[in-house]
Amino acid sequence: MKAFVMRAPGGLDCLEIIEHSDPGAPGPGEIRVAVHATSLNYHDLLVATGQFPAADGRVLMSDGAGVVEVVGSGVTEFKPGDYVVSCFFPQWQDGLPQAPVGSFAGVPGDGIDGFASSHAVRSAHAFTHAPRGWSHAEAATITTAALTAWRALVADGGLKAADVVLALGTGGVAIAALQIAKLMGAAVIITSSSDEKLERARALGADHVINYRQHADWGTRARDWTGGRGVDHVLEIGGPGTLAQSIEAVRVGGHISLIGVLTGLSGDVPTAQLMTKQARLQGLIVGSRRQQQEFVAALNLSDIRPVIDRSFTFEQLPDAVRHQERGAHFGKICVEW
Ligand SMILES: NC(=O)c1ccc[n+]([C@@H]2O[C@H](COP(=O)([O-])OP(=O)(O)OC[C@H]3O[C@@H](n4cnc5c(N)ncnc54)[C@H](OP(=O)(O)O)[C@@H]3O)[C@@H](O)[C@H]2O)c1
Incomplete structure (x- = not known):
């Protein structure tokens, strides 16, 4: 064979x-x-x-x-x-x-x-x-890819209707997360380096989109979109280069699934902010x-x-x-x- x-x-x-x-x-x-x-x-x-x-x-x-x-x-x-x-x-x-x-x-x-x-x-x-x-x-x-998104949101995240999900990028994991979150009745924010990809994400049901190249404060903007409360779930696929903004975005008591390493393998984490947010930061593999x-x-x-x-x-x-x-x-x- x-x-x-x-x-x-x-x-x-x-x-x-x-x-x-x-x-x-x-x-x-x-x-x-x-x-x-x-x-x-x-x-x-x-x-x-x-x-x-x-x-x-x-x-x-x-x-x-x-x-x-x-x-x-x-x-x-x-x-x-x-x-x-x-x-x-x-x-x-x-x-x-x-x-x-x-x-x-x-x-x-x-x-x-x-x-x-x-x-x-x-x-x-x-x-x-x-x-x-x-x-x-x-x-x-x-x-x-899709099972990782399912576990992050549903199996471990306990996603509920009307929750707000922030998924980074438009690759395999993020687009599966978008589809799963919409299936479950959640609102979804998608970030991308490309406006064209953001339009495609909107066509798939994304409720809000942010170009992370144009807006380095994309996490703050995601939180602002929720009226200042913060998002319930973050699919964090960037790693050290994006985690600080993901912590900005998450609500008090929210859930960050640490999935990807696209910006590197280690780096600074704003630990005090994570603590005051009382957020769950969970590494997971598939x-x-x-x-x-x-x-x-x-x-x-x-x-x-x-x-x-x-x-x-x-x-x-x-x-x-x-x-x-x-x-x-x-x-x-x-x-x-
Ligand atoms: N832990 C696990 O179980 C698990 C499972 C699957 C994948 N992963 C990891 O998750 C990451 C993504 O995997 P994938 O399969 O979805 O990859 P992929 O299909 O290649 O997609 C990568 C996407 O990441 C986005 N991206 C790149 N740099 C970014 C940044 N700084 N901020 C936000 N988005 C950024 C890009 O989106 P735009 O082009 O829209 O900018 C790109 O399309 C990888 O690190 C992979 O190893 C982990």
Whole structure:
């Protein structure tokens, strides 16, 4: 079978399509899946560009969606023909995150082989059903980005109707957050470097938009938009360069989900302001399989369809990574085969 792998010493020039050994028939508790799509995340970009070193020969990509071909003995949750989507943490089924969940050692496309291949044989518990009626590319968008948004807002955030959500940027996580928040009856503020992207966010239902390039005080402006009260939830995808404004934006007792590292890995935090706001600052990485199942159940009752900026062929996977690097995308970038 074909697979896209990372070759030593790593980096975009070291991505290679190889003829990989077929994974064969599923063992007890496993399923064999014909993989048809993946979606790109910043994490995949870090692996593909060599910034997160991967083992020589590592099959790329954390997200995978496809069709069940064969089920192993004891598998009752799936049957051949079912559309499935992979889990970011195959070993985290339910409950609180625990070590080694905090590391990427068990994450497909990083610590273990990913889904840039024509087939995969894994534990049935490494997948959930895909949302009904979704294409493989659409389903592939939920493994990492959309599940992170769901956990931040719903599973951990306790989002309620009429809450105000501030989501930074217009990438995969932020646009999924916008869609989930609108589904739940919340108001949404979106920031972006691009007025054109902000118009697109408005068309998707954003109630208020702010250009963070033009307005360095975007957090204060978000708080002002709420009448001075502050927002209930922030999806913080920038990290040290944006956190101070996110703390400006959040209401007393609000919730900041620390999700992204786009402005760096460490920096100053206005701790006294965070304390006086009595806000919850929560680091989180994606979610459990149970959370993905609950998310899929909610999607099956909704009209949401993910926003796919552009889709590439299998052979074009390095071009897809370059497209993400350029940062011109809105929503998700997918690869289909
Ligand atoms: N913790 C987790 O579980 C988890 C899961 C998924 C992703 N992440 C992280 O979250 C971040 C975003 O991931 P993604 O997949 O959504 O990436 P993405 O699709 O590549 O989107 C990145 C977006 O971030 C926006 N952005 C960049 N710099 C910004 C800044 N200084 N302030 C506000 N927005 C900024 C840009 O929006 P505009 O172009 O509109 O300006 C860009 O579109 C990454 O750091 C990623 O590693 C974490």
